[in-house]
Amino acid sequence: MFLALKGIRKSYGDSVAVDDVDLDVNEGEFVCILGPSGCGKTTLLRILAGLVLPDAGTILQDGRDLTRVPARHRGFGIVFQSYSLFPNLTAAENVGYGMRVRRMAPARIRTRVEELLALIGLPGSGGKHPDELSGGEQQRVALARAIAVDPTLLLLDEPLSALDAQVRIALRHEVRALQQRLRIPTLMVTHDQDEAMEMADRIVCMNRGRIEQVGTPRQLYDTPATPFVAGFVGSINFLSRALAQRLAPDIANRPGARFAVRPEALRLAHPEDRAGVIAGTVTAQCFLGGVLRVTVTVHDEALVAVAPPDSPWLAGMPVSVSLPGGSALAFDDERR
Ligand SMILES: Nc1ncnc2c1ncn2[C@@H]1O[C@H](COP(=O)(O)OP(=O)(O)OP(=O)(O)O)[C@@H](O)[C@H]1O
Ligand SMILES: [Mg+2]
Incomplete structure:
Protein backbone atom coordinates (compact mmCIF):
# COMPACT_ATOMS: atom_id res chain seq x y z
CA MET A 1 0.00 0.00 0.00
CA PHE A 2 1.30 3.41 -0.98
CA LEU A 3 -0.77 5.90 0.99
CA ALA A 4 -2.84 5.44 4.14
CA LEU A 5 -5.25 7.90 5.69
CA LYS A 6 -6.41 7.08 9.19
CA GLY A 7 -9.14 8.79 11.19
CA ILE A 8 -8.98 12.05 9.23
CA ARG A 9 -11.33 14.67 10.61
CA LYS A 10 -11.87 18.36 9.90
CA SER A 11 -14.56 20.73 11.19
CA TYR A 12 -15.32 24.33 10.33
CA GLY A 13 -17.11 25.78 13.35
CA ASP A 14 -20.00 23.44 14.11
CA SER A 15 -20.00 21.79 10.72
CA VAL A 16 -17.99 18.62 10.15
CA ALA A 17 -16.51 18.71 6.64
CA VAL A 18 -14.56 15.43 6.86
CA ASP A 19 -15.63 12.90 9.46
CA ASP A 20 -13.32 10.08 10.49
CA VAL A 21 -12.07 9.05 7.07
CA ASP A 22 -9.89 5.95 6.59
CA LEU A 23 -8.58 5.31 3.11
CA ASP A 24 -5.76 3.39 1.43
CA VAL A 25 -4.37 4.08 -2.03
CA ASN A 26 -2.24 1.48 -3.77
CA GLU A 27 0.75 1.94 -6.09
CA GLY A 28 -0.30 3.05 -9.55
CA GLU A 29 -3.96 3.21 -8.61
CA PHE A 30 -6.54 5.71 -9.92
CA VAL A 31 -9.03 6.47 -7.16
CA CYS A 32 -12.04 8.74 -7.64
CA ILE A 33 -13.64 10.52 -4.70
CA LEU A 34 -17.29 10.77 -5.68
CA GLY A 35 -20.07 12.55 -3.83
CA PRO A 36 -22.55 15.42 -3.89
CA SER A 37 -21.71 19.08 -3.46
CA GLY A 38 -20.56 19.93 0.06
CA CYS A 39 -19.80 16.33 1.12
CA GLY A 40 -16.17 17.13 1.90
CA LYS A 41 -14.33 15.97 -1.26
CA THR A 42 -12.24 19.11 -1.74
CA THR A 43 -11.49 19.36 1.97
CA LEU A 44 -10.19 15.79 1.96
CA LEU A 45 -8.06 16.48 -1.12
CA ARG A 46 -6.69 19.70 0.39
CA ILE A 47 -5.81 17.85 3.58
CA LEU A 48 -3.88 15.35 1.49
CA ALA A 49 -2.18 18.14 -0.43
CA GLY A 50 -1.08 19.78 2.81
CA LEU A 51 -3.16 22.90 2.20
CA VAL A 52 -5.50 22.22 5.13
CA LEU A 53 -4.42 20.78 8.47
CA PRO A 54 -6.78 18.07 9.78
CA ASP A 55 -8.13 18.33 13.34
CA ALA A 56 -7.33 14.66 13.85
CA GLY A 57 -5.91 11.70 11.98
CA THR A 58 -2.73 10.74 10.19
CA ILE A 59 -1.49 10.51 6.61
CA LEU A 60 1.19 7.92 5.95
CA GLN A 61 3.10 7.60 2.68
CA ASP A 62 5.12 4.40 2.49
CA GLY A 63 5.04 4.41 6.26
CA ARG A 64 6.31 8.01 6.61
CA ASP A 65 4.07 10.37 8.57
CA LEU A 66 3.13 13.26 6.27
CA THR A 67 0.40 14.76 8.41
CA ARG A 68 2.32 17.89 9.34
CA VAL A 69 4.64 18.09 6.35
CA PRO A 70 4.06 21.37 4.45
CA ALA A 71 2.53 21.16 0.96
CA ARG A 72 5.72 22.09 -0.88
CA HIS A 73 7.63 19.24 0.75
CA ARG A 74 5.10 16.52 -0.05
CA GLY A 75 6.11 16.15 -3.69
CA PHE A 76 2.52 15.88 -4.93
CA GLY A 77 1.12 17.29 -8.18
CA ILE A 78 -2.16 19.18 -7.98
CA VAL A 79 -4.72 20.27 -10.59
CA PHE A 80 -7.75 22.32 -9.61
CA GLN A 81 -11.09 22.75 -11.32
CA SER A 82 -10.34 25.81 -13.43
CA TYR A 83 -8.31 28.97 -13.78
CA SER A 84 -5.39 27.21 -12.22
CA LEU A 85 -2.72 28.37 -14.70
CA PHE A 86 -0.71 31.51 -14.09
CA PRO A 87 -2.34 33.89 -16.60
CA ASN A 88 0.76 36.01 -17.14
CA LEU A 89 2.98 33.04 -18.04
CA THR A 90 2.99 31.14 -21.34
CA ALA A 91 1.99 27.48 -21.48
CA ALA A 92 5.68 26.50 -21.55
CA GLU A 93 6.48 28.75 -18.57
CA ASN A 94 3.53 27.29 -16.67
CA VAL A 95 4.71 23.73 -17.34
CA GLY A 96 8.26 24.63 -16.37
CA TYR A 97 7.29 26.55 -13.24
CA GLY A 98 7.93 23.80 -10.69
CA MET A 99 11.24 22.91 -12.30
CA ARG A 100 12.41 26.56 -12.12
CA VAL A 101 11.42 26.67 -8.46
CA ARG A 102 13.60 23.59 -7.98
CA ARG A 103 16.44 25.42 -9.81
CA MET A 104 16.87 22.85 -12.55
CA ALA A 105 19.21 23.84 -15.41
CA PRO A 106 17.39 25.95 -18.07
CA ALA A 107 18.40 23.64 -20.94
CA ARG A 108 17.08 20.62 -19.07
CA ILE A 109 13.83 22.47 -18.32
CA ARG A 110 13.38 23.39 -22.01
CA THR A 111 13.77 19.78 -23.12
CA ARG A 112 11.44 18.47 -20.44
CA VAL A 113 8.79 21.13 -21.20
CA GLU A 114 8.84 20.15 -24.87
CA GLU A 115 8.48 16.49 -23.96
CA LEU A 116 5.53 17.27 -21.73
CA LEU A 117 3.80 19.51 -24.26
CA ALA A 118 4.11 16.69 -26.80
CA LEU A 119 2.84 14.19 -24.22
CA ILE A 120 -0.38 16.20 -23.73
CA GLY A 121 -0.84 16.68 -27.46
CA LEU A 122 0.09 20.37 -27.54
CA PRO A 123 3.49 20.51 -29.19
CA GLY A 124 4.03 23.97 -30.61
CA SER A 125 1.61 25.69 -28.21
CA GLY A 126 4.25 26.50 -25.63
CA GLY A 127 4.34 30.20 -26.55
CA LYS A 128 0.63 30.75 -26.00
CA HIS A 129 -0.81 32.39 -22.90
CA PRO A 130 -3.72 30.72 -21.07
CA ASP A 131 -6.26 33.13 -22.58
CA GLU A 132 -5.18 31.93 -26.04
CA LEU A 133 -5.95 28.30 -25.14
CA SER A 134 -9.32 26.54 -24.95
CA GLY A 135 -10.54 25.28 -21.56
CA GLY A 136 -9.54 21.72 -22.46
CA GLU A 137 -6.08 22.84 -23.58
CA GLN A 138 -5.62 24.83 -20.37
CA GLN A 139 -6.45 21.79 -18.27
CA ARG A 140 -3.99 19.68 -20.25
CA VAL A 141 -1.31 22.28 -19.58
CA ALA A 142 -2.26 22.26 -15.88
CA LEU A 143 -1.88 18.48 -15.91
CA ALA A 144 1.53 18.74 -17.60
CA ARG A 145 2.58 21.30 -15.00
CA ALA A 146 1.49 18.93 -12.23
CA ILE A 147 3.38 15.93 -13.61
CA ALA A 148 6.48 17.93 -14.60
CA VAL A 149 8.11 17.54 -11.21
CA ASP A 150 7.63 13.75 -11.10
CA PRO A 151 5.08 13.80 -8.30
CA THR A 152 4.69 10.70 -6.17
CA LEU A 153 0.93 11.34 -6.06
CA LEU A 154 -1.39 13.27 -8.35
CA LEU A 155 -4.34 15.14 -6.80
CA LEU A 156 -7.04 16.32 -9.19
CA ASP A 157 -10.02 18.37 -7.98
CA GLU A 158 -12.77 18.24 -10.61
CA PRO A 159 -10.25 19.01 -13.36
CA LEU A 160 -12.76 18.37 -16.14
CA SER A 161 -15.99 19.77 -14.75
CA ALA A 162 -15.71 23.23 -16.33
CA LEU A 163 -15.35 21.74 -19.83
CA ASP A 164 -18.10 21.04 -22.34
CA ALA A 165 -19.40 17.49 -22.60
CA GLN A 166 -17.39 16.34 -25.64
CA VAL A 167 -14.07 17.73 -24.47
CA ARG A 168 -14.72 16.31 -21.03
CA ILE A 169 -15.25 12.80 -22.36
CA ALA A 170 -12.19 12.98 -24.61
CA LEU A 171 -10.04 14.22 -21.73
CA ARG A 172 -11.28 11.46 -19.42
CA HIS A 173 -9.64 8.97 -21.74
CA GLU A 174 -6.50 11.05 -22.16
CA VAL A 175 -6.00 11.60 -18.44
CA ARG A 176 -6.62 7.95 -17.69
CA ALA A 177 -4.26 6.79 -20.46
CA LEU A 178 -1.56 9.18 -19.28
CA GLN A 179 -1.97 8.04 -15.68
CA GLN A 180 -1.69 4.39 -16.71
CA ARG A 181 1.41 5.11 -18.74
CA LEU A 182 3.15 7.00 -15.96
CA ARG A 183 1.74 4.79 -13.17
CA ILE A 184 1.36 7.78 -10.84
CA PRO A 185 -1.10 6.98 -8.05
CA THR A 186 -3.93 9.47 -8.51
CA LEU A 187 -6.83 10.74 -6.45
CA MET A 188 -9.45 12.60 -8.44
CA VAL A 189 -12.45 14.38 -6.99
CA THR A 190 -15.64 14.41 -9.03
CA HIS A 191 -19.36 14.64 -8.51
CA ASP A 192 -19.97 12.98 -11.88
CA GLN A 193 -20.72 9.28 -11.51
CA ASP A 194 -20.06 8.54 -15.19
CA GLU A 195 -16.65 10.13 -14.92
CA ALA A 196 -15.84 8.12 -11.82
CA MET A 197 -17.05 4.86 -13.37
CA GLU A 198 -15.11 5.45 -16.56
CA MET A 199 -11.82 6.45 -15.00
CA ALA A 200 -11.43 4.86 -11.59
CA ASP A 201 -9.86 1.61 -10.47
CA ARG A 202 -11.75 2.22 -7.24
CA ILE A 203 -14.39 4.75 -6.25
CA VAL A 204 -14.70 6.29 -2.80
CA CYS A 205 -18.32 7.35 -2.38
CA MET A 206 -18.69 10.15 0.18
CA ASN A 207 -21.73 11.65 1.84
CA ARG A 208 -21.78 14.32 4.54
CA GLY A 209 -18.10 14.05 5.31
CA ARG A 210 -18.13 10.28 5.63
CA ILE A 211 -17.12 7.46 3.34
CA GLU A 212 -20.18 5.36 2.54
CA GLN A 213 -18.36 2.76 0.46
CA VAL A 214 -15.07 2.08 -1.30
CA GLY A 215 -14.91 -0.36 -4.18
CA THR A 216 -14.57 -0.93 -7.90
CA PRO A 217 -17.21 0.71 -10.09
CA ARG A 218 -18.86 -2.69 -10.49
CA GLN A 219 -18.92 -3.37 -6.76
CA LEU A 220 -20.58 -0.03 -6.06
CA TYR A 221 -23.14 -0.58 -8.79
CA ASP A 222 -23.93 -4.24 -8.17
CA THR A 223 -23.64 -4.34 -4.39
CA PRO A 224 -24.12 -0.83 -3.02
CA ALA A 225 -23.56 -0.83 0.74
CA THR A 226 -26.17 1.83 1.49
CA PRO A 227 -29.25 3.35 -0.12
CA PHE A 228 -27.20 6.52 -0.64
CA VAL A 229 -24.62 4.70 -2.76
CA ALA A 230 -27.37 2.91 -4.67
CA GLY A 231 -28.95 6.24 -5.53
CA PHE A 232 -25.72 8.09 -6.29
CA VAL A 233 -24.03 5.48 -8.48
CA GLY A 234 -26.46 4.70 -11.28
CA SER A 235 -30.24 5.11 -11.21
CA ILE A 236 -32.38 3.23 -8.76
N1 LIG B 1 -12.58 27.19 4.44
C1 LIG B 1 -13.78 26.82 4.87
N2 LIG B 1 -14.43 27.48 5.85
C2 LIG B 1 -15.64 27.10 6.30
N3 LIG B 1 -16.31 26.04 5.81
C3 LIG B 1 -15.74 25.34 4.83
C4 LIG B 1 -14.46 25.69 4.29
N4 LIG B 1 -14.14 24.80 3.32
C5 LIG B 1 -15.18 23.94 3.25
N5 LIG B 1 -16.14 24.25 4.16
C6 LIG B 1 -17.41 23.52 4.37
O1 LIG B 1 -17.11 22.14 4.47
C7 LIG B 1 -18.04 21.35 3.76
C8 LIG B 1 -17.34 20.53 2.71
O2 LIG B 1 -16.84 21.38 1.71
P1 LIG B 1 -16.00 20.87 0.46
O3 LIG B 1 -15.53 22.05 -0.29
O4 LIG B 1 -14.98 19.92 0.94
O5 LIG B 1 -17.12 20.09 -0.35
P2 LIG B 1 -17.07 19.42 -1.80
O6 LIG B 1 -17.50 18.00 -1.62
O7 LIG B 1 -15.75 19.66 -2.43
O8 LIG B 1 -18.23 20.19 -2.58
P3 LIG B 1 -18.29 20.68 -4.13
O9 LIG B 1 -18.67 19.47 -4.94
O10 LIG B 1 -19.38 21.71 -4.11
O11 LIG B 1 -16.95 21.25 -4.52
C9 LIG B 1 -19.06 22.32 3.21
O12 LIG B 1 -20.15 22.36 4.08
C10 LIG B 1 -18.33 23.63 3.18
O13 LIG B 1 -19.22 24.70 3.33
MG1 LIG C 1 -15.13 20.70 -4.14
Missing part, protein backbone atom coordinates in the same frame (compact mmCIF):
# COMPACT_ATOMS: atom_id res chain seq x y z
CA ASN A 237 -36.03 2.73 -7.80
CA PHE A 238 -36.80 2.48 -4.10
CA LEU A 239 -39.80 0.27 -3.42
CA SER A 240 -42.33 0.21 -0.63
CA ARG A 241 -42.41 -3.04 1.31
CA ALA A 242 -45.81 -3.82 -0.20
CA LEU A 243 -44.49 -3.51 -3.73
CA ALA A 244 -41.31 -5.39 -2.85
CA GLN A 245 -43.48 -8.25 -1.59
CA ARG A 246 -45.17 -8.44 -4.98
CA LEU A 247 -42.05 -8.00 -7.13
CA ALA A 248 -39.39 -9.69 -5.02
CA PRO A 249 -41.05 -12.04 -2.53
CA ASP A 250 -37.71 -13.83 -2.07
CA ILE A 251 -36.25 -10.96 -0.02
CA ALA A 252 -39.17 -8.75 0.94
CA ASN A 253 -39.73 -10.26 4.37
CA ARG A 254 -36.46 -9.02 5.84
CA PRO A 255 -37.49 -6.90 8.82
CA GLY A 256 -36.35 -3.27 8.86
CA ALA A 257 -34.97 -3.39 5.33
CA ARG A 258 -35.34 -0.92 2.48
CA PHE A 259 -35.78 -2.33 -1.00
CA ALA A 260 -34.61 -1.09 -4.36
CA VAL A 261 -34.27 -2.17 -7.95
CA ARG A 262 -32.22 -0.94 -10.92
CA PRO A 263 -34.25 0.23 -13.94
CA GLU A 264 -32.69 -2.35 -16.25
CA ALA A 265 -33.73 -5.21 -13.96
CA LEU A 266 -37.44 -4.53 -14.46
CA ARG A 267 -39.13 -6.43 -17.28
CA LEU A 268 -42.01 -4.81 -19.14
CA ALA A 269 -44.53 -6.82 -21.14
CA HIS A 270 -47.94 -6.39 -22.70
CA PRO A 271 -50.60 -7.47 -20.20
CA GLU A 272 -51.88 -10.23 -22.46
CA ASP A 273 -48.40 -11.69 -23.03
CA ARG A 274 -47.60 -12.66 -19.50
CA ALA A 275 -49.34 -14.01 -16.47
CA GLY A 276 -48.38 -13.80 -12.81
CA VAL A 277 -46.85 -10.33 -12.95
CA ILE A 278 -48.02 -6.95 -11.71
CA ALA A 279 -50.29 -4.72 -13.75
CA GLY A 280 -49.35 -1.08 -14.16
CA THR A 281 -49.64 1.84 -16.54
CA VAL A 282 -47.02 3.60 -18.60
CA THR A 283 -46.96 7.22 -17.47
CA ALA A 284 -44.04 8.61 -19.46
CA GLN A 285 -41.36 7.62 -21.92
CA CYS A 286 -38.23 9.31 -23.08
CA PHE A 287 -35.99 8.34 -26.01
CA LEU A 288 -32.33 8.39 -24.91
CA GLY A 289 -30.67 7.05 -28.06
CA GLY A 290 -29.52 3.59 -27.00
CA VAL A 291 -32.51 2.97 -24.73
CA LEU A 292 -36.04 4.10 -24.07
CA ARG A 293 -36.58 5.22 -20.47
CA VAL A 294 -40.10 4.24 -19.45
CA THR A 295 -41.85 5.39 -16.30
CA VAL A 296 -44.57 3.04 -15.13
CA THR A 297 -46.97 3.46 -12.25
CA VAL A 298 -47.70 0.35 -10.23
CA HIS A 299 -49.94 0.57 -7.15
CA ASP A 300 -49.41 4.36 -7.07
CA GLU A 301 -45.63 3.96 -7.12
CA ALA A 302 -43.63 5.32 -10.03
CA LEU A 303 -40.88 3.02 -11.30
CA VAL A 304 -38.31 3.82 -13.94
CA ALA A 305 -37.49 1.00 -16.34
CA VAL A 306 -35.47 0.83 -19.53
CA ALA A 307 -36.57 -0.83 -22.76
CA PRO A 308 -35.07 -1.25 -26.23
CA PRO A 309 -35.24 2.06 -28.13
CA ASP A 310 -37.74 0.79 -30.69
CA SER A 311 -40.21 -0.63 -28.13
CA PRO A 312 -43.78 0.57 -28.44
CA TRP A 313 -44.42 2.01 -24.97
CA LEU A 314 -46.50 5.18 -24.88
CA ALA A 315 -48.00 7.06 -21.95
CA GLY A 316 -51.38 5.62 -20.99
CA MET A 317 -50.69 2.04 -22.12
CA PRO A 318 -51.31 -0.84 -19.72
CA VAL A 319 -48.19 -2.80 -18.91
CA SER A 320 -47.12 -5.85 -16.92
CA VAL A 321 -44.07 -5.51 -14.73
CA SER A 322 -41.93 -8.33 -13.42
CA LEU A 323 -38.56 -8.73 -11.80
CA PRO A 324 -36.28 -11.74 -12.25
CA GLY A 325 -35.44 -13.41 -8.94
CA GLY A 326 -32.31 -12.14 -7.23
CA SER A 327 -32.20 -8.75 -8.90
CA ALA A 328 -33.72 -6.65 -6.12
CA LEU A 329 -31.51 -4.98 -3.52
CA ALA A 330 -32.24 -4.86 0.21
CA PHE A 331 -30.61 -2.51 2.71
CA ASP A 332 -30.81 -3.41 6.34
CA ASP A 333 -29.98 -0.04 7.84
CA GLU A 334 -33.10 2.09 7.77
CA ARG A 335 -31.55 5.10 9.49
CA ARG A 336 -29.66 6.34 6.43
